[in-house]
Amino acid sequence: MQSAPDSIRDIFYNHTGNLIHKWDHYFDIYEKYFSKYRGQKINILEIGISHGGSLQLWKKYFGTHVHIYAIDINPDCKKLQEENTTIFIGSQSDKDFLGNVVSQLPELDFVIDDGGHTMEQQLVSFEMLYMKVKEGGLYFVEDTHTSYWDEFHGGLRNPGSFIEKSKDLVDSIYDHHVVDKSKIRIDEITRHINCISFYDSIVVFEKQLRKQPFHKQIGRKTITPYVPVELKKKTILDSIKGIFKKEEAHPFSLNDGGIEEIK
Incomplete structure (x- = not known):
């Protein structure tokens, strides 16, 4: 041997x-x-x-x-x-x-x-x-x-x-x-x-030349996906930020004592 x-x-x-x-x-x-x-x-x-x-x-x-x-x-x-x-x-x-x-x-x-x-x-x-x-x-x-x-x-x-x-x-x-x-x-x-x-x-x-990565899902869904609390908080915060961003993008003006969004 x-x-x-x-x-x-x-x-x-x-x-x-x-x-x-x-x-x-x-x-x-x-x-x-x-x-x-x-x-x-x-x-x-x-x-x-x-x-x-x-x-x-x-x-x-x-x-x-x-x-x-x-x-x-x-x-x-x-x-x-x-x-x-x-x-x-x-x-x-x-x-x-x-x-x-x-x-x-x-x-x-x-x-x-x-x-x-x-x-x-x-x-x-x-x-x-x-x-x-x-x-x-x-x-x-x-x-x-x-x-x-x-x-x-x-x-x-x-x-x-x-x-x-x-x-x-x-x-x-x-x-x-x-x-x-x-x-x-x-x-x-x-x-x-x-x-x-x-x-x-x-x-x-x-x-090594890296290949373009990809991912896929295979099989049927059987349960409701669980979203961690931390991600939920971030999602809510992002939604609030998104509202303010929309307001900044579409300013308001006074019209006859009321408020009307400018289209």
Whole structure:
């Protein structure tokens, strides 16, 4: 009987190669999303490779059919390029550089942003690279705790932080329920966000074009629908407001001592 392959946590703790730096709880998140890719022919992009240990980790975990594309600002990282590895040297906040990278990339199964972790770097990379992920793929942003750190241009509830921008994108998933659509973002990227998952220091986007939702009722009615008291109160209040709105729309004038509605 063939034994189960080592988990990514086991591979990490038994690693003796180049330096890798990871929070331990990340491995549970990785296993949840990445296990289905093991042994498959896949293309991934990692931003931020440092000493190259993570490149070795992914190869051990995913197998010989993975091709790793990587970005790092340190020119010395180019020497880490080897078979089934392509390394681009440049800044992840440089749109021109990223545009050139995108032109050379195949469709990606997923992206892991483990780069510089500043707000500009994470936001620019997301905007430039998200649509390069294939349908059903994933976009990971790691170490998003920097959204709460001033030195990374974040801060608690800073509207310019990656976390706050990601929260805003949740509203876009509900775009068909929003009356005033000018208040939410609707574009090609948001139409391809099927799910956003928030973990401690990681945000995961599942890329999939959302279908137009619909609902229907099937079967016969058997009882009188129950309307909660809270909704009844709101309905009455709305009715009163509606009366005043009608009066504002149809003002009254005095006519021979009486009141007559102007038609």
